[in-house]
Amino acid sequence: MKIIEGNVTSPKGFSAAGIHCGLKKEKKDMAVIVSNSLCSAAGCFTTNVVKAAPVLYDMETVKNPIKAVVVNSGNANACTGEQGLIDAAHTADVLAELAGCEGKNVLVASTGVIGVNLPMDILTKGVKDCYAELGSDFESGENAAAAIMTTDTFAKKICCEINIGGKTVTLAGMSKGSGMINPNMATMLCFITTDAKISSEVLQKALSAAVVDSFNMISVDGDMSTNDTVIALANGLAENEEIKADTKEYDSFFEALFYINKTLAVMCAKDGEGATKLIEAHVYNAPTKNDARLLARSIVSSNLFKAAIFGSDANWGRALCAMGYSGGKFEPMKVSLSFVSDNGSILVMDKGRPIVFDEDLAKKILSEDKIIVDVDVAEGSAEATAWGCDLTYDYVKINGDYRS
Amino acid sequence: MKIIEGNVTSPKGFSAAGIHCGLKKEKKDMAVIVSNSLCSAAGCFTTNVVKAAPVLYDMETVKNPIKAVVVNSGNANACTGEQGLIDAAHTADVLAELAGCEGKNVLVASTGVIGVNLPMDILTKGVKDCYAELGSDFESGENAAAAIMTTDTFAKKICCEINIGGKTVTLAGMSKGSGMINPNMATMLCFITTDAKISSEVLQKALSAAVVDSFNMISVDGDMSTNDTVIALANGLAENEEIKADTKEYDSFFEALFYINKTLAVMCAKDGEGATKLIEAHVYNAPTKNDARLLARSIVSSNLFKAAIFGSDANWGRALCAMGYSGGKFEPMKVSLSFVSDNGSILVMDKGRPIVFDEDLAKKILSEDKIIVDVDVAEGSAEATAWGCDLTYDYVKINGDYRS
Numbered sequence: 043m044k045i046i047e048g049n050v051t052s053p054k055g056f057s058a059a060g061i062h063c064g065l066k067k068e069k070k071d072m073a074v075i076v077s078n079s080l081c082s083a084a085g086c087f088t089t090n091v092v093k094a095a096p097v098l099y100d101m102e103t104v105k106n107p108i109k110a111v112v113v114n115s116g117n118a119n120a121c122t123g124e125q126g127l128i129d130a131a132h133t134a135d136v137l138a139e140l141a142g143c144e145g146k147n148v149l150v151a152s153t154g155v156i157g158v159n160l161p162m163d164i165l166t167k168g169v170k171d172c173y174a175e176l177g178s179d180f181e182s183g184e185n186a187a188a189a190i191m192t193t194d195t196f197a198k199k200i201c202c203e204i205n206i207g208g209k210t211v212t213l214a215g216m217s218k219g220s221g222m223i224n225p226n227m228a229t230m231l232c233f234i235t236t237d238a239k240i241s242s243e244v245l246q247k248a249l250s251a252a253v254v255d256s257f258n259m260i261s262v263d264g265d266m267s268t269n270d271t272v273i274a275l276a277n278g279l280a281e282n283e284e285i286k287a288d289t290k291e292y293d294s295f296f297e298a299l300f301y302i303n304k305t306l307a308v309m310c311a312k313d314g315e316g317a318t319k320l321i322e323a324h325v326y327n328a329p330t331k332n333d334a335r336l337l338a339r340s341i342v343s344s345n346l347f348k349a350a351i352f353g354s355d356a357n358w359g360r361a362l363c364a365m366g367y368s369g370g371k372f373e374p375m376k377v378s379l380s381f382v383s384d385n386g387s388i389l390v391m392d393k394g395r396p397i398v399f400d401e402d403l404a405k406k407i408l409s410e411d412k413i414i415v416d417v418d419v420a421e422g423s424a425e426a427t428a429w430g431c432d433l434t435y436d437y438v439k440i441n442g443d444y445r446s
Numbered sequence: 447m448k449i450i451e452g453n454v455t456s457p458k459g460f461s462a463a464g465i466h467c468g469l470k471k472e473k474k475d476m477a478v479i480v481s482n483s484l485c486s487a488a489g490c491f492t493t494n495v496v497k498a499a500p501v502l503y504d505m506e507t508v509k510n511p512i513k514a515v516v517v518n519s520g521n522a523n524a525c526t527g528e529q530g531l532i533d534a535a536h537t538a539d540v541l542a543e544l545a546g547c548e549g550k551n552v553l554v555a556s557t558g559v560i561g562v563n564l565p566m567d568i569l570t571k572g573v574k575d576c577y578a579e580l581g582s583d584f585e586s587g588e589n590a591a592a593a594i595m596t597t598d599t600f601a602k603k604i605c606c607e608i609n610i611g612g613k614t615v616t617l618a619g620m621s622k623g624s625g626m627i628n629p630n631m632a633t634m635l636c637f638i639t640t641d642a643k644i645s646s647e648v649l650q651k652a653l654s655a656a657v658v659d660s661f662n663m664i665s666v667d668g669d670m671s672t673n674d675t676v677i678a679l680a681n682g683l684a685e686n687e688e689i690k691a692d693t694k695e696y697d698s699f700f701e702a703l704f705y706i707n708k709t710l711a712v713m714c715a716k717d718g719e720g721a722t723k724l725i726e727a728h729v730y731n732a733p734t735k736n737d738a739r740l741l742a743r744s745i746v747s748s749n750l751f752k753a754a755i756f757g758s759d760a761n762w763g764r765a766l767c768a769m770g771y772s773g774g775k776f777e778p779m780k781v782s783l784s785f786v787s788d789n790g791s792i793l794v795m796d797k798g799r800p801i802v803f804d805e806d807l808a809k810k811i812l813s814e815d816k817i818i819v820d821v822d823v824a825e826g827s828a829e830a831t832a833w834g835c836d837l838t839y840d841y842v843k844i845n846g847d848y849r850s
Contacts, residue, residue: 092770092778121763123779123799156763157800268767345749346845353846359525359560363672366496374496375527395527396561435839441750442757 043298046212048201049183050075053212053237054279058182059175060189063168065116065154065161070189072168073113075233076141076176080107081275083149084246086253088270095119095126096150097269099134105242108275109143111233112150112169113190114160115218119152120268122159129160136166140173151231151271153192153218187216190231193440194218198309204298206282206291211238213295215302219310230257232272232306238295239278240285247287248296249274249303256303259335259428260311261343274299311342311429316436321351323361323415326425329371334419334426336370341415342430351413352432356381356404358390361415376420383410393420447702450616452605453587454479457616457641458683462586463579464593467572469520469558469565474593476572477517479637480545480580484511485679487553488650490657492674499523499530500554501673503538509646512679513547515637516554516573517594518564519622523556524672526563533564540570544577555635555675557596557622591620594635597844598622602713608702610695613686615642617699619706623714634661636676636710642699643682644689651691652700653678653707660707663739663832664715665747678703715746715833720840725755727765727819730829737774738823738830744772745819746834755817756836760785760808762794765819780824787814797824 051058055078065071085104087097096119112133119126134148141148152160176182187197201214217232234249253272278284285291312320323341328334341347344364350357358379365372375394380387385407390399407413455462459482469475489508491501500523516537523530538552545552556564580586591601605618621636638653657676682688689695716724727745732738745751748768754761762783769776779798784791789811794803811817 090767090770091776092766118763121766121778121795121798121800125799156761156767157795159800268763268770345841349842349845352842355846357560359522359672362496362525363494363560366494366672372495374525391525391561394525395529396525396563433842433845435842437749438753438756438837438839438842441753441837442759 043301044203046201046203048214049180049187049199050214050216050233050235051178051180051183052201052214053235055079055237055277056235057176057178058186059172059177060185061172061175063171064164065114070185071114071116072172073186073189074110074137074172074176075186075235076110077275077277079277079279080109080147081277082240082242082245083108084242084249084274086249086272088267090268092121092268094152094269095122095130096152097271098127099130100149100151100271103146103149104273106146108149109147110137110141111273112137112148113231114152114165115190115192116154117152117158117160118154118156118269119160121157125159129162132162133165133169136169137173140170149273153190153231153269156268190216190218192218193315195313198306200302200305202298202301204294206238206285206294209280209282211280211282212236213298213302215306217306217310219313230267230270230310232257234274234302236274236276237278237280238276238285239280239282240276240295244285244287244292245274245276248299252296252300252303255426256300256307259339259426260307261339261428261430308429311431314431315440316434317431318411318434319351319432320412321348321415321430321432322412323417323428325417325419327422328419328424329422331424331426333370333372334424336368337365337372337417337419338426338428340364340368342428345433348430348433351408352434354405354408356390356408362391372419372421378418378420380416381407382414382416383407383412385410447705448607450605450607452618453584453591453603454618454620454637454639455582455584455587456605456618457639459483459641459681460639461580461582462590463576463581464589465576465579467575468568469518474589475518475520476576477590477593478514478541478576478580479590479639480514481679481681483681483683484513484551485681486644486646486649487512488646488653488678490653490676492671494672496525496672498556498673499526499534500556501675502531503534504553504555504675507550507553508677510550512553513551514541514545515677516541516552517635518556518569519594519596520558521556521562521564522558522560522673523564524560526561529563533566536566537569537573540573541577544574553677557594557635557673560672594620594622596622597719598717600717602710604706604709606702606705608698610642610686610689610698613684615684615686616640617702617706619710621710621714623717634671634674634714636661638678638706640678640680641682641684642680642689643684643686644680644699648689648691648696649678649680652703656700656704656707659830660704660711663743663830664711665743665834712833715835718835719844720838721835722815722838723755723836724816725752725819725834725836726816727821727832729821729823731826732823732828733775733826735828735830737776738828740772740774741769741776741821741823742830742832744768746832749837752834752837755812756838758809758812760794760812766795776823776825782822782824784820785811786818786820787811787816789814
């Protein structure tokens with residue numbers, strides 16, 4: 043696998059655009075991705091009972107061959123009643139007419155404020171204006187990545203190449219965070235393009251597996267969104283022999299797809315609303331993989347622990363406390379816990395006993411912008427990693443008056 | 447039931463004291479409650495896997511007749527290994543010797559920093575000094591309520607009288623919050639005294655039932671503590687005929703006990719760390735009581751919603767979103783939601799459809815210090831109420847450097 047500079051337009055046959063259409067005051071707020079040919083598609087969606095209209099629409103539509111995706115930021119089209127469903131379908135129809143396909147071949151996604159119907163005049167004109175800007179160059183992909191941002195502070199995209207039977211296959215993705223982010227997807231949209239030849243069934247299998255230890259292992263604030271969506275589109279233009287499940291080609295493809303997912307997920311955690319630090323919780327020697335995941339996610343989800351990390355305070359008891367209500371199995375009296383950063387590492391709990399540690403060293407370690415919490419559960423051999431961010435004044439500021 | 451000015455020393459035969467013993471820098475940090483005679487006792491404890499040493503100690507000890515309780519703030523004696531258990535038992539022994547009973551008749555409770563062993567020299571001297579201050583007057587009860595506070599901004603206590611077969615029975619309670627508070631108990635200690643004559647079995651039945659819709663329905667930050675404890679002591683000195691289960695006397699007693707629990711729980715929510723507003727989520731017409739509880743608790747637990755309330759922002763979509771990931775059953779397209787305060791009420795969602803509402807009026811309503819979120823689920827007849835608080839800069843400030 044080779045990591046390259048690129049974005050969603052890097053795989054063969056994909057064009058994209060990102061523009062300001064008027065949903066937000068000034069910033070880009072609409073993106074379109076179009077493939078030259080119909081794609082195998084796969085999707086993973088929020089498990090929130092309250093699903094936004096585009097999620098309900100996509101959950102059905104993704105079963106079809108897909109040619110294009112339209113994404114708007116600034117309005118989530120969530121909690122918008124029956125009208126929301128009509129608006130989502132209409133948006134797809136508008137793009138379908140331009141792209142020369144049917145509405146059933148177009149996916150839609152929205153992010154932003156909940157509970158306000160889409161202004162369809164602005165949206166319809168926006169789709170047309172955005173389509174007119176389509177390009178397969180690098181800059182067009184960058185514009186698309188910028189247009190899906192809400193409170194994100196940087197655009198998130200990644201690209202890599204693999205070799206499948208002598209053919210170069212490219213995978214790329216873009217995503218947005220950055221609040222309402224919690225395990226089991228986030229207020230998180232992610233769009234992955236690839237020119238791999240792969241059936242939608244096999245692509246779905248790979249995508250479903252890839253999100254488990256990537257997007258489902260991040261948390262910003264414990265709020266699982268109504269709009270979480272990860273879409274993968276594969277147009278087959280790399281002309282590789284079709285990737286079948288349980289082959290070494292599948293393994294190569296999965297490795298690359300997981301890399302894309304994980305990289306974008308960690309970017310979302312790092313860019314959590316108001317975040318100043320990335321927190322990585324690494325739990326190992328757990329009884330089962332599921333226990334390890336529950337324990338790791340609970341640590342990065344604890345408000346108290348996240349606030350302590352903001353203050354560079356080695357309050358490790360809060361991490362242990364969060365493990366205690368996670369539902370994951372472990373024996374508190376066996377746990378060892380260390381903090382690790384570029385400034386060193388420090389053991390603070392050793393097999394259930396608190397260690398008297400050097401507070402100055404701990405402060406120095408926790409002052410870095412990436413903090414690893416290393417937890418040895420000493421109960422088995424399973425491990426998992428979760429990512430989150432600190433809880434800061436700016437999180438409160440951003441969310442105290444998001445709609446204005 | 448008559449609400450009276452009083453505290454844990456108001457029921458007959460109870461003395462208390464609260465002093466500064468040196469665990470904290472300046473503030474009171476130790477309280478003792480002693481009954482003239484052995485009490486029937488009942489307790490409810492944290493369900494966190496990581497249970498503090500005093501919790502493990504009390505879970506066994508509460509089965510015995512109880513004569514006294516000692517509580518320290520400033521150190522939680524949690525995550526303190528085997529030494530923590532030894533220290534908890536030793537603390538009980540010190541008080542037992544003074545009170546003329548055995549260690550098995552004394553309960554202990556701790557709150558404060560996790561992961562630091564108790565300084566037993568300070569604690570032992572503290573118990574003796576505190577015992578020397580014991581009094582059955584009002585002020586002694588007030589001192590005890592003050593001594594169990596951590597980041598609480600006010601002492602929490604309540605008292606009431608009921609008539610049981612011609613005898614006046616008094617119940618009183620004191621509690622502390624105010625961070626690490628989440629459904630299924632809180633970092634929350636609560637001590638209830640009563641002179642009622644009631645067996646420990648019937649008292650436990652009443653207490654267990656009373657916490658379900660009181661302490662288990664509050665959330666400050668989603669972090670379930672290692673130390674949550676609710677203790678009730680009944681010494682029988684009111685000389686009423688013993689209260690039996692399933693009688694009208696039991697119903698009167700339960701009503702008073704629930705009132706004590708609920709009042710103290712709401713005080714804890716209102717005084718959540720950094721809080722400026724009390725949030726009350728009232729969910730009704732839900733399919734089952736359990737669904738109603740899950741939905742109500744999820745609303746008051748959502749960081750995003752709590753931050754919006756801090757900013758007086760009527761971002762009701764976040765409440766609906768929180769209901770969506772609560773696990774409670776409901777149909778989003780049927781929900782109606784209003785905000786209510788002393789400044790009026792405003793409907794923002796009507797049977798699944800968002801309402802275009804008067805933003806100025808909404809802001810005015812949300813500017814009050816008690817906000818009710820009124821949710822009609824339109825799916826049944828069950829209801830529940832949960833309490834929480836807004837998420838503020840001060841929450842982050844308080845928790846960013848709690849240990850210093």
